[in-house]
Structure formats: C-alpha cells, structure tokens
Amino acid sequence: MSEYIIDSTLLTNIADAVRSVDGSTSTLTPQQMETRLKAIKSSIDSALSALTAKKVEVPSDSTIHGLAELITSIEAGGGENITTGTVTFSEPRGLATNPAYILIHEHGRIPNNILWFIKESTSVNESNNLIGSYKASFEYISPQMYSFVGSSNSSTTNYANMFHLFKIGTTAEYIYSSLEADEHTIKLFVPNGYRTGSIIPATSTIQWFVW
Amino acid sequence: MRYYAQYNDSGNLFAIGTGPGGVEITEAEYNRILAEIREKAALVNKLYSGEIIIADVPEEWREEIQRRMDERIAAEGEAAQQEISGDELLTMIEGVL
Numbered sequence: 001m002s003e004y005i006i007d008s009t010l011l012t013n014i015a016d017a018v019r020s021v022d023g024s025t026s027t028l029t030p031q032q033m034e035t036r037l038k039a040i041k042s043s044i045d046s047a048l049s050a051l052t053a054k055k056v057e058v059p060s061d062s063t064i065h066g067l068a069e070l071i072t073s074i075e076a077g078g079g080e081n082i083t084t085g086t087v088t089f090s091e092p093r094g095l096a097t098n099p100a101y102i103l104i105h106e107h108g109r110i111p112n113n114i115l116w117f118i119k120e121s122t123s124v125n126e127s128n129n130l131i132g133s134y135k136a137s138f139e140y141i142s143p144q145m146y147s148f149v150g151s152s153n154s155s156t157t158n159y160a161n162m163f164h165l166f167k168i169g170t171t172a173e174y175i176y177s178s179l180e181a182d183e184h185t186i187k188l189f190v191p192n193g194y195r196t197g198s199i200i201p202a203t204s205t206i207q208w209f210v211w
Numbered sequence: 212m213r214y215y216a217q218y219n220d221s222g223n224l225f226a227i228g229t230g231p232g233g234v235e236i237t238e239a240e241y242n243r244i245l246a247e248i249r250e251k252a253a254l255v256n257k258l259y260s261g262e263i264i265i266a267d268v269p270e271e272w273r274e275e276i277q278r279r280m281d282e283r284i285a286a287e288g289e290a291a292q293q294e295i296s297g298d299e300l301l302t303m304i305e306g307v308l
Contacts, residue, residue, distance in 0.1 A: 083230070083231075084230060085228055085229050085230020085231060085232070086228045086229045086230065087217075087226050087227075087228035087232075088226060088227050088228060088245060088248060089225070089226045089248075090223075090224045090225060090226060090227070090248055091248075091251070091252070091279055092279070092282075092283075103232075104231050104232030104233070105230075105231060106231035106232075205228075205245075
C-alpha cells in the first residue's frame with residue numbers, strides 16, 4: 001500500500017471548498033482541516049481492503065479520497081452491494097439540458113448513496129464547475145467526510161482529488177440541483193438559473209460508486 | 212471489465228467509461244478513444260494559452276479544436292484577460308492556510 005500524502009493541493013481544495021460553499025465552516029482552522037484529513041488517511045487502507053473484499057475494482061492509480069465513507073457504510077450495513085464505474089466525457093460538457101446528466105448504474109435497486117471523484121487533475125480552465133459542485137443533496141456525513149466542491153469562479157483551481165458524496169433523497173441545504181434515482185439510473189437536475197458556466201470537465205475520468 | 216462508449220442523438224461520441232451503460236467496446240478501443248480525448252483537450256489548452264497556433268493542430272481535428280477554443284473563450288474570456296494566474300491564486304490560498 002503506497003503512502004497517502006496530505007499535500008498542499010488537497011489543502012487548497014479544502015480551503016477553496018470551505019470558503020466558497022459553506023459559510024458555516026469558514027471558521028475551520030488549518031489544524032481542524034488537518035484533523036479531518038488525518039481521519040481520512042487513517043481510513044484509506046481499511047476502505048481499500050473492504051472494497052477489495054467486496055470485489056469492487058479500485059484502480060491502482062487512483063487517489064482514494066473519500067472512500068472512508070464507503071468502509072463506514074460497509075461496516076454498518078454488512079455486505080451491502082456496491083456498484084462502480086467510470087465515465088470520461090469527450091469534451092467539456094455544458095449543462096444545457098435537464099436532466100443535465102443521467103448516470104446509468106444498473107445497481108438493481110435505488111441506491112442510498114453515490115460517491116464520485118476525479119482521479120486526476122482536471123485541465124485548468126476547462127473545469128469551471130464539476131457535476132458535483134451544485135451543493136444540493138449533500139451534507140456532512142461524518143467528520144471524516146467532506147464534499148469537495150469548486151466555486152463558480154475557480155477557473156484556475158486545480159481540481160485533482162476531488163470527491164463528492166451524496167445521500168440520495170436528502171433534503172438539499174442549497175437548492176441548486178437535485179438527484180433522482182431509480183434501479184437503473186441517477187438523474188442530475190440543475191435549475192435554469194444555475195446552468196450558466198456549469199461544465200462537466202473533459203479528460204478527467206470520474207470514478208463513481210453507488211450503494 | 213466492461214468498457215463502453217456513449218453517443219448523443221447526432222451519433223457523436225459523448226463519453227466513454229467502464230461499467231454499465233452505453234455500447235460495449237473493447238479495451239483497446241477504449242484506450243484509443245481515451246488517448247484521443249486527452250490529446251484534444253491538451254491541444255485546446257495549448258491553443259488557449261498561446262503555446263501553439265491552430266496550424267499546429269492536426270488538420271482533421273482543426274475544426275473541432277477551433278470550435279472548442281471559441282466556446283472556451285466565450286465562457287471564460289481570453290487567457291490574457293485572466294486577472295490572476297493559477298500559481299498566484301495558489302499562493303494566495305496557501306498564504307491564509
């Protein structure tokens with residue numbers, strides 16, 4: 001198992017997310033951020049082990065931020081099925097239609113959670129927004145988890161290692177979008193007023209898990 | 212592992228991936244398309260930042276790369292009009308951590 005390193009890029013992502021998204025957390029100190037990150041770090045190995053045991057393929061080149069929540073779910077539910085896949089868009093995708101995106105998961109039942117994350121850095125300036133950056137339906141799941149989101153004006157932000165965890169069906173704190181799930185798909189809806197400048201980045205492979 | 216490609220209503224490639232969905236393709240085809248997606252994105256970036264000119268783009272891709280470049284400028288403005296660089300922003304954020 002390779003060592004997981006807390007680097008400045010990750011801290012930058014957190015700082016950016018905290019400041020741009022959730023005013024209630026803007027008082028987080030660097031020490032508090034580091035505490036959260038260390039909690040994630042301590043869960044990474046066990047998360048990977050659990051996923052392997054569940055025969056979920058985890059790409060070896062992935063940076064597995066956020067998978068701590070998966071192990072929590074697995075341990076709590078005891079053998080929940082997890083469905084996973086990837087998607088890479090052919091070019092930056094403006095969210096001009098509704099639903100803005102339909103993820104085909106074929107989980108077999110309506111999933112309770114979806115986690116997606118970007119495995120590698122997205123192209124600078126091609127990623128004004130990510131599909132997870134609409135603030136809706138996300139919440140703090142645990143102190144170990146944070147939904148990394150980009151601000152609407154972060155064209156120069158490096159989005160590497162971003163992840164988004166959504167509890168499907170939870171009440172949105174911010175009504176910027178919504179998710180609708182059935183046994184086969186998850187549909188992302190974005191209201192008209194929030195589509196401008198909203199882009200799904202190209203070239204970055206999005207790894208998703210539903211369970 | 213299952214590899215797939217997704218096409219829009221016009222028959223143009225929309226996305227590729229692994230897992231359910233789309234039309235199944237081979238791993239070799241997946242890797243070829245993925246490399247092409249990344250190469251095109253890199254060309255758009257270089258063109259946007261002024262590292263290359265459109266004549267440097269392979270002829271068969273020029274129309275697409277130019278269109279994407281135009282869309283990007285429409286969305287973000289000219290690179291020269293950016294108020295701060297990525298490094299500058301990073302320095303600013305790290306400075307308050």
